[in-house]
Amino acid sequence: MDDLDANPHGATIMFESERASGSTGCNRWFGAVLVSETRLTFDSIGTTRMACADVQMATERNFLDVLRRAARYRLEYQHTLVVLDDDGAEIARFTRER
Secondary structure (H helix, E strand, O other): OOHHHOOOOOOOOEEEOOEEEEEOOOOEEEEEEEEOOOEEEEEEEEEOOOOOOHHHHHHHHHHHHHHHHOOEEEEEOOOEEEEEOOOOOEEEEEEOOO
16 A cells, blocks of 8 residues: 555545544545644544445545544645654645645
8 A cells, every 4th residue: 555645536634623524535534633733633534435436445445544544744835734643654645725
C-alpha cells in the first residue's frame, strides 16, 4: 500500500467543530475528530456502503487506513494538511480546495 497515494480518486476531508466527513473516493464517510495544536485523531468512523470500481475501493481502503493511523498533523503554506502517524511519519497530504 502506498500511503502517500491515498487520494488519487477524490477522497476528501471536511472539518466542522468536533466532526469530520467527506468522500472516500467511493462512499461518504463521517466521524468524530480531535484537533489540538499538533494532534489529529479520528474516532467512530462510519461510511455509506456502496460498491464501486476496484480502483475506487482501493482508494477507500487506503484512505480509511490513513484516518485510523492519523495521530499528528502539520500545515504547510496555509493550504496543505500533512497527516502524520504516531511516529511522526507522513502518511498523507491534502490540499484545501479554493
